[in-house]
Every structure is written in structure tokens, then in C-alpha cells.
Amino acid sequence: MPPKKRRSLRARMITLVLLPSTVLLLVWSLFTALLVGDIRELRTEAALTREVGVAVLAVIDSVQTERLATADSADGAESTRRALEESRAATDTAVTGLTGALHGFDADALPDQALDLQRDLEGLAHHRDIVDALPPHRRDLVQTATAYHDLVEQGLRFWDARVEHAEPAQIPRLRSLNSLMRARELLARQNTVFTHAVATDTFTPGAHTEFVAAAGAQRHTWDRIGAELAPEDARTYRLLESYDSLRRVHDLQDAVIAAPQNTRPPVNASAWEGAAEASDQRMSAVEHEQLDLLADYSDARSADLARTALLTSLPILAIALASAAVAITGAVRMGRRLDRLRTTTLEHARVHLPRLTARLRAGEEVEPEPAPVPRARGDEITDVADAFDDARRAAVASAVQEARLRAGVRAMFGTIARRTQSLVHRQLAVLDRLERDETDPDALAALFRVDHFSARLRRNAENLMLLSGGTPTRHPRAPMRLHEVVRAAAGEIEDYTRVQPRDLPPVALRGDTAADTARLLAELLENATAFSPPTAEVEVRAVADADGCRIEVTDQGLGMGAAALEEANALLADPPRFDVSGLVEDSPLGLFVVATLAARHGLAVELAAAPGGNGVRATVRVPADALAEPGPVPAPPPPTRVPAPAVRAVPAAPPVPPTPAVPAPAPAANGAGPRQDAGTDDDHYMGLPRRRRRAVDPAPAPAAAADDDDRSPERMRSLMSAFQAGTLRARADGPGPDGDTEEG
Template sequence: MAGRRRSIRAKIFAIILVPVTALVAVWAYGSVITVQSGLELLRIRTVYDNVVVPAQGVIDQLQAERTLSAGFLGSKATLSPELQEQRQQTDAAVSRLEQVSVQARDATPDAMWGRLQELVTYARGLGSVRRQVDERVLTALEAVEHYSAVAEVGYQVYDRLMITPDIEFIQQAKAVILISRAREVMSQQSALLSGSLAAGRMTKAEYDAFGKMAGKRKLLYELGVGQLDADLAAPYLTLNSSATYRTYSAMENEVADRVVANRALFSGALAWRTASEAMTVAVGGLVGEGSQEIADRALPVARTTLYRIGIAAGLGLLVVALSIFFSIRLGRKLTAEMVGLEEAAIELADRRLPAVVTRLRRGEDVDVSAETPPVTIPGKTVEVDHVANAFTSVQRTAIEAAVDQARMRAGVNKVFLNLARRNQSLLHRQLSMLDGLEQQVTDPDVLDKLFGIDHLTTRMRRHAEGLIILSGAVPGRGWRTPVALFDVVRAAIEEVEDYLRVEVTVPHGPALMGPAVTDVIHLIAELVENATIFSPPHTQVFVRGEVAARGFALEIEDRGLGICADEMEQLNAKLAEPPEFDLADSERLGLFVVGRLAKRHGVRVSLRSSPYGGTSAIVLIPAELMAEGGAQEYPAESMVPAQPTPVLALTPPPDDLPRRVRQASLAPQLRPAHQQPQEDS
């Protein structure tokens, strides 16, 4: 199956489209990636203000509540108003987190948003822990662990802050988170010591837990500070060399290593609390400043990124636009050249060559050089120039071939006409001689043979006239006076070999104008002969005629095998508009002659399937060819009855009846030339 055809314009457009599309795709991909990076940096500020800051507020309130709860559990005092107020502040921080985080929902990564919701859920579920604290069911260490588990969820929110693929930004954020976790451990230490100080002693479990906290705090703090860049690490290095850090670190080591006794520990309770709070506040302040610094860094980076992508996008768009412009311009130029070739080909095929052929058919002389001007296409490329030159040569060859073919066809037509005229003359002489012999011979057997030769000669004359028709000339026979269509049909049937199988049903009144008689006889004879040839010999062929609204209609019907629909459609097309005669197509010579004759007089001939399986030929003779007054009246003995005996008698009549004469049944106009009335020509 052939592929779908495409125009040159479409193919050129496809060639241009591939690289341009690739260029646009690369430009769009780079732009999208860069814009996405810039937008992600801008999202950091939104997430920081609406998620990170309020989440840190919840963690700070949890740390404060944890310290007060541990102190309450270590002491024997009743529930203090300070702890109750702190619980309210924790709940308020959770409510605020719920409210403001909604504003950053679209900018918050899904994993981070999931942990955020877990933080809210756990913080809302502190009621059971608080009841256990109030009922003193928990120890100070257990309370610290419960609150620390909730705070851990908050730090997991920070761990999932993966908004941008910027490695440097992620590294600094992770470092700050590590320091923030170290601060959380410091808060845990402070809470644990708060319970121990209130109780006046530290248990072994509390010593062990404090030692683990001290090691974890140092590790997280050192890792975090070590990953910060110089600007962010400078404040921490200053803190590390301060008296606050040295005091806190020394006391942390003493407690972790169990160097001091409980008595010494609790005698310095005020110093412990002061150092712990100072260190926690200092680290918390630095963590907040570091977080703010990182968030602030994202804004200029985002703006710079967007500015760069704006410039790059503009330049890329300009390059794409220029590429498209020059590609379209080149494509249009090449398309215009190809269209010029196409128009030249169409002009040759649809106008100049048909005009040359028409002139040749009329017998005019054609100047090949004048009819084959060179194809000129302005601005053509080398390849198109070669094609144009080749096309110029092709059109000259085509017109030369048309001229040669026309000359050859004219020569063949002259040969046809010359031979046909000679045969026609000889056949006319032969018919005259046969008529004379038929008048002289009395032997029935000899007379029957002469009738057979007469009938054969009549058919030969029709074939000779067929050659004249093929050559484009007009047969010599003709009449001036109208002839009855009944006689026209009978004369046509007499020119058919198997005429005995033909049954005629044609009214006597309608008549045909004299100039059309010869051609209509020939036309009907060809159709009747086809009907007899292409139907079984034992069947009949029916010729029916009747007056129609637009003239006179004849139907020739056979009882043969019929014609397939496709072939019948092709034959009807040739009958309606007969093509040039093809010497190689001699099988349908009779139908070609019918088409020529029908076109000459405006007669419509069409084939259709017969109800009996055969084929019917419908001949519509236009009203312009019908005689208004009918045919000339002739003696009754010269007319043929509606259901006649055969025109040619194969057996002699009895000696007591008038002897039949060849063609005596025909109207005088249709008799041979030597028997024609004086007005015939």
C-alpha cells in the first residue's frame, strides 16, 4: 500500500521542524530547570517564615515545658502555676503552627509536610503525658524522654527540608540543624538536671543518661560547626572560646564523669542552672541567626538566578526566532522554486500540450521551438536549475513526440481513408453487379448463393465505412429526404450476419432526417451485431423502439452472459466521450465506431444489464434528427410487416407466386445506388 503523499512544502517544513524543535526543546528544558531552581530558592523564604519558625517555636515551648515538668517530678511541691501557664503557651504555639503552615502548603515538600502534621498530632496528644506528670506516675527521666520524643518529630521536619537541589545551601542548612539538635540535647540535659536538683540527688540511670547526652551533644555540635562556612561558623568559634562555653563544658564533663558528688553538685545548683541556661540561650540565638542568614541568602541567589535565566531565555528565544525566520525564509524560497517547476509542468500538461494536440488534430502546423520556451525560475539553486533544464528538455521531447504522433496518426488515418474509399468503391461496384445477376438468374440454388454473397458484400461495405469513420471522414452514402425508422432498423439488421435471430418491434410512423440515415444504420448494425455475437446462437435479439419525450428510443437486448459492472462503466464512459482511437485496442472496434457516430449526431448510447442476464443497449435519437411530417409514403408491397419473414429468402418461392427480388422489401431510399430515386445523393 502506497504511503500518504505529502507536498514539497510539507516536507521542507518537516526538515526545518526537526532542528528547530530540538533547539526549542533544549532551550525550554534549560529555562525550566533554571527557573525551577530560582523558584525553589524563593520558596525557602515562604517555608522558613511559615513552617520553620513556628515549628521551632513549638520545640522551644516543649523544651520549656519539659524542664518545668522534670523539676516538678523531682520536687515534693504541688503543681505550680508556672507549669500550667507553660502548658498553655505550648498549646498556643501548636495552634499558631497549624494556622500559618497552611499558607506554605504548596511550597512545602510532601515529606516535610507529613512530618509537620505528625508534630501537631503528637503535640496535641500531650494530655496523657501531662496527666501522668500531675499524678507523679512518671520519673523525671521518663518525662524527659516523652517530651524528647515529641521534639524529635519536630527536628525530623527540618531534616526533610529538601526544597532546592543546591548542594551548598543544603549543606549549610543541615549543619545548622545539627547544631539545633545539639541545643535540643543541651535542653534535655538541663531538664534532667532540673529534676535531679529538685530531688537533691542523681540516680545511676540519670548519671548514665546524662553521660550519653553529653557525648551526643559534643558530637552534634562539633559536626554542625565543622560543616558551616567561614561566615556562619565565626560566631560559634567565638562562643567556643567564651567563658560561658568553658564553664558549661567543664561542669558537663564533671557530671558526665561523676567527678563531683551529689553534695557538691547540689551545692552548685545555682551555677549549674545559670551556665546551662546561658549556653542554651547563646546556642539558640546563634541557630536562629544562622537560619535567618541561610534564608536571607536564598533571596539574592534566587533573584540572580531569575535574572540570568531571563537574559538566557531572551537570548535563547532570539536565537530560536532567528533560526525559525531564516529557516522559513529559506524554505519559502525553495518551495517557491519547486512550485515554479510544478506550475511549469501543469501549464505544459494542462494547457500547452493539449492545445498543441488540439491544433494538430485540426491539421494545423506547430512550431516546436515556439511551443517549448525554456523554464525560467528566478533565484533558483543549482539543483533546481538542473531540474529546470531537464524539464525544458522533457517538454521539448514531449511536444516533439506529440507532433510526431499526430503526424503518424494523420498518416494512418489517410491510409485508412484511402483503403476504405477503394474498398467502398469496389464493394459498390460488386453490389451493382450482384443486383444485375440476381435479376438475370432464375436457378433457385444459384440465386440463393448470390443472395448470400450480396449479404456478405453488404457487411463488407459496413466494415469499409467503419474505417472511413475511424479516419475522421464521412461515408459517401447519404439521403436528403426523411426515411422511416422502421426501414432504417430493417436496413441495419440486413447488414448483420445472423439477422435471422433478430426480432424487431418498431412503429412505422416516426422518420429520421436524411443526412443522419447512413450513420444511424451503421450505429444500429454495430450494436445488433455485437448482440448476436456475444449471445448464444439459439437465443433471439430483440430490437424495440418507441417515441420518447426527447426523441426516439431504441433498445437492443440480447440474452447473453452480460458484462461486469466495472467493464460496463468503462464502456459507457467511452460511448459518452469516445477517446482517441488506439491501434492496439481492436477488440472493441465496433463500440468505438458507435461512439464516434453517436457523438457526430448527438445520439446518446448507453449499456445496462438486461433482466434476462444479458445486455441492453439504449439508443436515444434526439428530436432534432426526427422528421416532423414523417417519412414519404411508399406502396404497401414495398413495406415490411411488423413481424416479417427473413429479408433474404433461402428457398425459392413457388412457380405460381411472384418471384422475390433482393432488397425489394426496403424503402426506395435504402436501396443500392443504381436503384435509388433521382432525389437521392
């Protein structure tokens, strides 16, 4: 399962403090977006009015002029034909200007009416061809002017659409401007009708009707101009209404309306053309003036909005950014303090406190450390730091108290071990004297057994002293041969008879290493005999090579599981400091002793399954620098023959550990065996006659007594004296009866 990702506290704090700033920035963004949208829309409207609107108005003017020239060309004169061509060229120029203006905007921003006008203007050439194909005198007014009416109407629709997209303040002005444009168009239509009548020298009823309709619509539209404007804005239109040319047009309109039909033009052509042209020019000037006002208003409005956006959005943005910066700075500063607190606490919890505890356990003096967390101000973080310091001081005090307690326990164990060892040494000295003076074989056998138990008790006391940090007091003076070390180790356990040394090489161990190696092997042998069947043998083999010597202890017991072997080998490879607080009922004290002794002399101990899967094989690697040259082998003392009368048979003494046939004597570590050569015959063992218990006849014959002359009590006493002498020599390296240590 992948590890769960964890967000840091600093990131969470920054996220929390950024929420209000983010909301404020979002509000600012929306507000600014609306203002920018309004500004863009106003600027677009101003650009449409100033560029596209003016171009559309120019197209309307040119189309009206071309329509008038087309009606005037009905007389067939050369001058009117040239005027028509000039008007068409002007229209083409206006159309080109409109196309260029439309190309300056995106297609999405252009109104549909402007695009429709551009598309309708593409059919103007076809209409011209139709007009040119007709003879001048047959150019009917309806047939020639209708297409121009539609083009002008499409241009006026563009301005009608501007009203729908304008701001409320601009709507009245745009409506008045549209009314003025339509009034001007109606006047242009009347002028076209009257011009066509003059060119054809006839004023038909249809022309009269169209003139009257256009005049009525013009007057109705004129009444709407300025109706919705404020008085100051309607002043321009009122001044336009007071012009003489416009009044003259109204008078001539009344005359035409009142004239009968099917007659020639009822008014003077020059008078009408002069008044109509003057009024049209004045209306055109007012249109352009109002267009400029509309564009200026849009520019001013967009500038006001931009100024408002700067005055409102920029402070909001500054406040939002400042609040975000302050929040982030505070969060980062607090995060740094928390991170410093976390780093310091983890460093003290994982590094300083274990190091201090280790120093205390090692018995070193420690100085009180200052507060690890710096204090910035009196806030909750400082309270947490104070709480950590209190916990740290309590942990240090507890560690000091625990170290003192452990030191006291170790000192107590060491004192008990030393006292027990002193008592055991004295006890062994008393046993030596008793064994030396005792003549009863049964009592002597019992004393030897007590002597063996005392030797085991001494080893347990030495182990206790070793685990408590002390040093055992037995130190041999000279190197010991390997078979002597194995024999001494076997003499330290109860079932020494099951230990079978085999193929031991003739190597010797240094004196300082031999005693501890014997203790180490004794622990391994005791475990091997304790966890194997009572009748099974425990083999001890050794192999010498260039790197030293390898000793193997193999039993035939229950064995150990893979996990138990791994745990035991880990303990043997890196022995921890012996801690009484971690002891339980089944703690492996023997492994602690083995690991401690091995680490002291550079030995390597490893446990593995025995060949065949039954039992455990312990391998002890003795380095080459722990070996020494073997010394000369002392000869055993000769037996003393003391003749004596035949008495009852002497019971057999307790057996001694079997050893291989080697020429060197071996001192028994427990004092239970003599330092003699090992025999190989059936009647002698290790230089001593093999004793066998036999029945005692109630009345032995003199011949039998004579045959048993060599087994007399005097002879046995002599042999026991030799055995005791070997025991004394084996204990020569140990403390005296008063517990004094004899250093070698």
C-alpha cells in the same frame, strides 16, 4: 480493502527538520527540570528552616523553660506554681505555632521528625496531669524531667535530619548549629538539676551524677562547634566562647563536680542561675542568627539557580524555537514549491496536455505555451521543473507529429476512397452501357453480378471516406419511403435474398437522412447475414409512433455475450473519433460506421439479444424530425411486346431482394434491381416475370415456339431494357461517369 493512507511530502520534511529541534527541546526540558527541581528543593529547605525550623526551635525553648519551671515548683511556693502555669501556656503557644507551620506544607514535603515531634507533643498534657497529681515535695527529678528530655531530643533530631538533605556547602554550618543546640540543651539539663536541688534543698548522688554527665557532654559537644567551619564562619562561635558568663558557668560546673555528694547545693544558687541564664540567652541569639544565615543562603542559592536557569535555559529555548521555526518555515516553503510543482505537473498532464492533444487531433493550430512551473532559484526543484518542461515539450512535439501523421493517414485514406469511388462510378457506367447493349442472357447475368459487386465496392469506399472524415457523394434529392430504404440497404449486401422485410409502415425519410440510413442498415444487415447460418432469414421490421420510427433488424446467429453487447452499445451511444492507431485485426469497423452515421443524423442504435436467446436484435430509432411526407408513387413502365421467332430458352437472371407487397417502387442502391412495383403472384416478381431455367430441346416444335412467343429474346430484351432503365433512375442521384457529384 481500504485505501492505504499516504503521508504528504511536506509532513515528512517537517518531521525530519523537527527531529533535531525536538531533541534540543528535550535536552532543554531536562536541564530546566533539573534546575527547577533544585530551585524548588532549595526554596523548600529555606521555608522549612525559616518556618518549621524556627517553630521547632521555639518548641524546644518552651519545653526547656517548662521543664525548668516544673523542677523549680518542687518547693511548693505559690510563685513557682504561677511560673509553671505561665511556662505551660508559652509551650502551648509554641505548639500551636508549630502546628500552623506544618499545615503550610504538603505532607510529602514534611520531614518525619517534625511529624513525630507533633505527635509526641500530643502526650504532653498527660504528663502534666501526672506531675500535677504528685505533691510538690514528692516530685522526683527523673519522673518529672524525662518526658521533657524526650521532647527536646525529638526536636533536635529534626535538625539532625536537615544535615542529610542540605547542600554540601551548608553541611558544616548545620553541624555546628546542631552542636550548639545540643550544648545549650546540656546546659539546660544542668540548670534543671541544680534548680531542683535548690528547690528541695538537697543534692542527691543521682542528681550529682546527672549534673556531671551533662557537664562533660556539654564540654565535649562544645569542642565540636566550629570545628568544620571556615575561619570567617567560626568567628561567631569563638566570640561566644570568650563571654564571661560562659566562663563563669564553667567555673561553677567545676565547683559542683568537685563538691561531695549527699549535701546541699555546693554553689550559690543566684550565681548559677545568673550565669546559666545569660549563657543560654547568648546561645539562643547565636542559634537564631545562624538560622537566618541558613535561610538566607538557601534563598540566595535558589535565586542564583533561577538566574542561571534564565541565563542558560532561555537562550537554549530561544535557539531551539528559532531553529524549529527556521526549519519549519524552510520545509513549508519547500513543501509549497513541491506542491505547486505537483499541482502544475498534474494539471498539465491531466488537463492541458489532453486538451492540446485533442485540439491537435481535431486539426487546430496550437500556440507554444510558456513554462508552467515558475523558477525560484537554481536548485534540484528547478531541475525537476526543467525536466518536466522538457518532457512536456517532447510530448507536445510527439502529439503534433502524431496528429500530422494521423491527418496524413486520414487524407491518404480519403484520397484512396475518392479515387476508388471515382473508379467504381466509372466502372458502373461502363457496366450500364454493357448491360444496355448485351443480348446474351448468361453474359447479362454475369454483368449484373459484377454490377452488384461493384455496388458493394462503392459502399466500402464510401465507408472508408466516412471514417476518414469525408462525406460520401451520393445524396438523394427527394424523400425515400422506408421500404425503398430497406430495399436499397438489402441491395448493398451479398446475401440480399435472406433479408425479409415485414410490416414496414408507409413512412418516408428525408433525402439527407435516407441515404445514410440505407448505409447504416446495410452494415447491420451484412453483420446479421455474416454471423448467422446461410439458410437463416434476417427479418427487418419497423414501427412508427409519435416519436418517429423504430426499425428492428433481427438475425438468428450465434449472438453476443453481455460484455460484448455492453461494449458495443457504449461505442454506438458515444462514438469516439476514428483512430487508425488503435485498429487491430478484428476491429469493429462496421460498428464505427454505424455509430458515425447515427451520430450525424441523431439516430439511436442499440444492440440486444434476440427473443429466444439466439441471435442479436439491432434497433434503430429514427427521430420524428428525420421523417418526411411520402411523395407520389411512380407507375412502372409498360412492357413492350416485340414478336420474334422462337429461340432457345433464356436462362434465369440473378434474383433480387424480396420485399413486402407495397405499392411504391424502390431504387436499388447498387443498380442491380429495377425500380418496379413488387408483384405477389408466382410468375412475376417486382414487376418482372419470374424466369426459370429449363432444358432446351434439340428440335423444338413450332407449337412450342408459338406458346413461348411471350418469352422470346426480343421480349426479354425489352424487359432487361426496363430493368436497366430502373437501374439508371436509381443511380440518377449518384455521380456521373466521370465521378462528378450531383447535389440534390
